[in-house]
Every structure is written in C-alpha cells, then in structure tokens.
Amino acid sequence: MKKISIIAAATALTLSQGVFAKDIDKGTISLSGSTNGGLSFLTTEVDTLDTEFDITTINLESYVRYFVKENIAIGVGYSYDNTNIEYEGGLETEETTLVIEPGVFYNHSIDEDNSILFGAAIGFGTLESSETGSETEELDLSSFTLGASFQHFINDSVALNADAAYVTSTLEEDSSGTEAETSGLVFGVGATFYFSGY
Numbered sequence: 001m002k003k004i005s006i007i008a009a010a011t012a013l014t015l016s017q018g019v020f021a022k023d024i025d026k027g028t029i030s031l032s033g034s035t036n037g038g039l040s041f042l043t044t045e046v047d048t049l050d051t052e053f054d055i056t057t058i059n060l061e062s063y064v065r066y067f068v069k070e071n072i073a074i075g076v077g078y079s080y081d082n083t084n085i086e087y088e089g090g091l092e093t094e095e096t097t098l099v100i101e102p103g104v105f106y107n108h109s110i111d112e113d114n115s116i117l118f119g120a121a122i123g124f125g126t127l128e129s130s131e132t133g134s135e136t137e138e139l140d141l142s143s144f145t146l147g148a149s150f151q152h153f154i155n156d157s158v159a160l161n162a163d164a165a166y167v168t169s170t171l172e173e174d175s176s177g178t179e180a181e182t183s184g185l186v187f188g189v190g191a192t193f194y195f196s197g198y
Helices: 002-020
Strands: 029-035 039-046 051-069 072-087 092-109 114-131 137-153 158-172 179-195
Touching: 051 092, 072 114, 092 137, 114 158, 137 179
Parallel strands: none
Antiparallel strands: 029 051, 029 179, 039 051, 051 072, 072 092, 092 114, 114 137, 137 158, 158 179
16 A cells, blocks of 8 residues: 555655656747946046046847757857946046857756756957047956856746856956956846747
C-alpha cells in the first residue's frame, strides 16, 4: 500500500509540473525593457565654487529573444546611455555609450506564474566623450555578462522582472592602447512581453 501511495504521489507531482509549469514554447519571441538609471534631469549648486551645472541622463535598454527550442533562446540586446553636463559659462561635456549584446538564454520554470531566465551575453560597442573646445574621444568597449532574471507572469504575455547580473567590461583607446577594466554586480527591474505562434 505504501509503495502504491508513493508511485501515485510521484505521478501526480510529475503531471502537475507539466500542467502548471511556466515553460516557454519554441517559436516564441520576447521583448524586454529594463531600468538601470532611467531618465533624469538634475541641477547641482556648489557653494565653495560659486557655480551651478545641469546634468541630463538618458538610459535605454531593450532585449529581443527568439526561443529556438522550448525554454532555450538566442537574442540580442541594445543599450544606449547618454550623460550631458552643462556648466555656467557655456562649458559642456557629453558622454554617449552604445552597446550591442548577442546572447543565449535558458528559462527555468518554478511554477505556473514564475520562472528564472538565465543568460550569458557578449557586448560590443563604443563610448564617445566630448568637451567644449576639445576633440571628441572615442573608445572601444567590450563586455561579458552572466545574469539571471526572476520573472513573475501577470498573464500569459507579460512578465515583471527583477534582474541581477555580473558584468565585466573593457574600454580601450585605439591611439594610445590604454585600457580600463570594470567589473561588478548590476541590479535592475523591468518587464518582458511574449509573442507566441511564430
């Protein structure tokens, strides 16, 4: 009797995981957007310097993925970041970063409403820096990202995300060969939209 109960429980668990799992079908396309800074307009006054400057920051990130098999996707991300600082007296500095990130992803279902999307991506891009009265400086950027995104599905097509990733990036100046490396953890929140049947 005990053996039959264990088999029945195991069968019920297996069937319920299949019915209630949040697997993502082959042919599904997802579009993600996230915040890592967003849009801001700041004014800073420094008492000791008797000066004021305005900072404008724009950060846009999006990712498109195509599921080539159930729960396995390939994708490409796009990141645009622009920071502009205007000082009193007309001095202005601007820094713009553009990055393209191809990657591979695996969706691990937790239950019918939640899953974790694991991913690895390699980034390629540029950073342009300019200042009033100086030539624009351009640096090559490369990066590697290993991350996970907890997804809570509010319906079959929309998920809210909480993201965490380890990122390592390298900036290199062509003319001098100077390199700068940065690494660390990045956190963000966002949303993903799923389109099935493709």
